Amino acid sequence: MLDWLTDEQRALRDMAETFARKEVEPFANQIDRDEVTPPELLAKAAEFGLFGLYIPPEYGGSGVDATSVCLVVEELAKASPSFAGMLTVQIVLCPKTVELLGTEEQKQRILPKSATGERLMAYSQSEPGGAANVASHITRAMPDGNGWRLDGSKLYCTQGTAQTYLVMCKTRTNVGDEGYGCLIVEREDEGFSVAPYEHKLGWRGTNTGPIAFDNVRIDPDDVLGDILTGGFSHREANQANLLSHVATSVGCAQGLLDKTLDYVKERRLYGKDMGELQPVGYWLAEAHAKISACRALLYDTARAFDKGVMEAGMASACKGYIGDTTFDVCCKLLQLWGGSGIMDSTGVNRYMRDAKAKCIAEGASEMHYAILANQLLYGKPTLVPANIVKTAAA
Ligand SMILES: Cc1cc2nc3c(=O)[nH]c(=O)nc-3n(C[C@H](O)[C@H](O)[C@H](O)COP(=O)(O)OP(=O)(O)OC[C@H]3O[C@@H](n4cnc5c(N)ncnc54)[C@H](O)[C@@H]3O)c2cc1C
Structure with a gap:
């Protein structure tokens, strides 16, 4: 392969x-x-x-x-x-x-x-009204002299220990045009705060929690790209990120399969090798086949991405399909560990929990399938409402 x-x-x-x-x-x-x-x-x-x-x-x-x-x-x-x-x-x-x-x-x-x-660094978009539903977002940068003032709050910001935050938010120019921009906020900026992080099911190597902006001054050199469109005009970064994120899902399932194979080879039940029991061998083989299929899809897509020929919607196809499939694989593999898989001491149930977190983080599977469906049906691999950028004259 x-x-x-x-x-x-x-x-x-x-x-x-x-x-x-x-x-x-x-x-x-x-x-x-x-x-x-x-x-x-x-x-x-x-x-x-x-x-x-x-x-x-x-x-x-x-x-x-x-x-x-x-x-x-x-x-x-x-x-x-x-x-x-x-x-x-x-x-x-x-x-x-x-x-x-x-x-x-x-x-x-x-x-x-x-x-x-x-x-x-951290990347912050999600808000209570829905992470991808940017029309519902209330965090906003309003013009202030030659810069802006940022107010609002965000949810689920991974890397709560970061120093530099890229913040996607609604924006307005001093002539009244409105859009969705990408701003740089530094941890030490006055008015910026990071709330205590929440304990979570999986993906626990980094803390994830709310951040807030109270009249934070944004200078012009802290605006990334166009103030009205920067928030959704870095699709290549989002796609590369999705692919790397999906690679963690493949590695997650493979890591658990490797550990499960070692375990099954050692384990004896009813006087025989555990691997001789049905459906143990079947599930191991099925896990291997599914992970191999996910890996093939991922790297075929990543290679196309690097060559600049990735089909529209394919990063979302990978995120939805591979995220869900590897989670299913992890659930079945964990079953083979019996009670020992439930105990933290064996260090295997974390794979299943991490796999679940990955089905939600970076966009839930259903949202990515909605993006793919928009591409298949209407030729547009996006959920961004077309009317998010408004000119005052319109
Ligand atoms: C561990 C972790 C880390 C995260 N880190 C970050 C981060 O660093 N920065 C950041 O900005 N966000 C981050 N998020 C937020 C994450 O991107 C969102 O949780 C995710 O996109 C889902 O959005 P939501 O929670 O608002 O759920 P909602 O949008 O409320 O969706 C709820 C459910 O509705 C369904 N659904 C949603 N949209 C659609 C659709 N279009 N079509 C059909 N069904 C749909 C799905 O089943 C979904 O799970 C993180 C989340 C987690 C769990």
Whole structure:
């Protein structure tokens, strides 16, 4: 499988596999239990160059393609889907958004520090009215002199420990035009606050919680892209992020399958090897087949993405299908562990919980299927209402 990978991609995957086994696996249960990625692992990730993987070399990264990012993230997720999931926001979504929308000054200001992990980043869109339903969002930047004032609050912001936040919100110009922009807010900005994070079912390697803006001053150089359209004009970043996110789902299911195979080979029941029982072998084989199908879909799509020929809606197809399928696989595999799978001490039920969190985070499966349906039916792979940008003259 994946016989088309280049030598460089294979070498990177091997290095990531070793890093995951040696550096991530020993912390995996602790991350899940304590709901935080230990600073020493973040330091090792920085040393390994993980933070700069997808950032162009001129801004301090290694500038690998999306396929390579997926290969690395899949390996990390086999050990800790939670750690891998935390990284995708940091290493793909945020820097790629800055790379696509930013001025040279903004890129020089943000990307080198992101590449070294010196300043962690977060991406905040979701609000109580629905994450994707941007028409319902109330966080808004209103004109103030030569800049803006930002008020409102967001939900479910992953990386509550971040220093730099990319905030999608409603915007207005001083001539009354309205749109949906992308703003840079720094943790130390006056009026910005991060609420205590909430405990969650899975994806516990990073904290996720509400953030709020009370009259936060936004200077013109803190606006990414066009003030009226920046919030939804970085689709390439969203797509690359979805693919890397889906790679964590594949790695999650594969990690649990690997552990389950080891367990079944050792376990004896009713005086015989557990693997001889029906439906044990059937479920293991079915899991392998489903994960292989998901992997084939993911990397076929990622390769097309890197070549610039990905079919519209395919990132959403991957997110919906692979997220749901790998969650089903994890549920069945966990069953084979009997009571020991329910106990935290075996360190396997976290895979099922992480797989479920991944079906919701970055957009619920149904929402991604709605995007795909819009593409199939109307030729538009989007949920963004066409009337979100309004000119005062209209
Ligand atoms: C662990 C975690 C981390 C997250 N991190 C971030 C983050 O860093 N930044 C951020 O902005 N957001 C983040 N989110 C929010 C996440 O993107 C949303 O939770 C997700 O998109 C679902 O939106 P919602 O919670 O508003 O659910 P709703 O929009 O209320 O949807 C509820 C349910 O309705 C169904 N549904 C929704 N839309 C449709 C549709 N179009 N068609 C059919 N059915 C639909 C689905 O079953 C969905 O689960 C995170 C969420 C989680 C769980």
